[in-house]
Amino acid sequence: MRRTIIALLFLTMTNAIAQEKSAPKAAGNVSAPKVIYKYRQYEKFDLGSMEIKGSIVAPGDLSVKERSRRTFSRDLYDRDNFNMEVIEDIRNLR
């Protein structure tokens, strides 16, 4: 008897799950409306007529600060003295 009740319960549960899985598909086919989005093809903004209300707390106009271009100058060869030649001269004595 107990075994019969368990087998019946098992069968009832599997059936319920099977029905639940197939339910949304069946519902969609019947009632989901098709949404079509449309955009406006041309829109005009008149920026000149637009107004912004408030008080100015930053410099008046938009500006780009010019940065001076860096130039690299190399230390070119120069002669401060002839000390090496002085030493060479005294080594050249007899």
Added chain:
Amino acid sequence: MKKILMIITFIMSSKALADIKSATELYKQPQSLKRDREMALELFKSKYFFSSLAFAKNYIAGAKDLDPEFEAVIEKLMVKTGTMSFSYMDRKILKKHLSSPTLALAYGIRMSQLKNWEESNRALSNVPDNHKFASEARMLQGAALNMLLKDNEAVQMYKRCTKVSQTIEQDAEKEKLGRYYAIIKESCFIHLARIEYRNGNYEQAKELYRAIPKTSYRFPFILMEKAWNAYQREDYNRSLGVLVAYKSPLMTSYFFPEAEVLRALSYFRLCLWEDSMVTIENYYKRYKAQSDVLRELLLKHKNSHTYFLKMAFAPIEETEKMHPYVRNMMTQIRKKIKFSIDLVAYKKAQNELKFIQNLPTSKLRNLMEGELKETLKWRTTHLNHYIKKQMFDFVNEIHKFSYEMFNIKLEILARKRDLVWDNKQLISDRSRGSHENLKRESDEHFYDFRGEFWADELGDYSFGLKSNCEKVRVGASK
């Protein structure tokens, strides 16, 4: 002719043989300071100068002070065998005998080689102005004071040097000796100019350089300094004109890589960038080849103690066969006073060895032969090293200036880029040579260069280039 030479040789050798007999007898006495002194004097009289040196050095090491007779002998020995015979002696021994002008000079030279300028100056003050070595001593002292930046004292010392050298030059019996003192006199003059240059007194330096005659041995070497002096005065046309002298056929054996750098710099300062670039390219072409030849030679024989000296003795045709650069390099080295004097002494030592080897066998003869062989071995290494070092220095100089040239090239490229950024260009008027651009004193010359060099004009050329440094908007130039 052959017979006369043989007779002279026979007379000389028989005289030497006679004199060595008394030295041989003397040598039999027990070793003492007195015997060393006598041996030195005896061998000196026999003209065995290098053999005499060994006994003289023994005596100097042991003696408390030196008597005038011995002083006169070592003075002559220094002239005959070179300063290096004494300057490489133990420093403590030399310092003990600073009252001897000869040894004071030897010690002063050694100290200057070690760049101990104070000590060198102090030692050399023991050489009086009326001494044979006064010229060398005053010049060395001037250089020492110069290095110590004691300019006023250095100037006074160089003036003393020119005065003393002139007196000795006038009294010199031999022409070669007179020329030697003339070179010292001119060197002291040049050193005075260098002091002015270092202190930025370019006008005074110019006057001092002009006092050197064109016939002087020093003249080719000071052209570079004259050109630098003109460059510092911003007289780039004069600088270029002076440097053009190095292109004359009279100066083909002189190499001055620095002259090319100065040429490129002078063009650069005149904003003649293309001329600078051509100079740089020519430098690489000319000096790379020289550097490669010398480098190969040096690397091949760097461990040899004789190869380079043999090259110095070889006839010019042989070095020419190796490479014209090698021949020119050897010509330059042979012209160095120190080297030519040391080479003469070396040959004298070789001759003396031949004489000794012809003497009858004795203890003294064996000793003299052994000593002289050692001396010759040491001098061979020394002279060989001298030539090798000159070549190494030259190769290093080429590489150093190659870097400087590269720097100038980079700077030109940077300036060209700046012009593009600013949308500008140089005025670039190519009709640039004119007498109007010349700067000259009333007594300075200007010669038109017509593809020929004249010896009396060398060093007096000046270019007449107009500065191209004016910048104009692109398209605005003529």
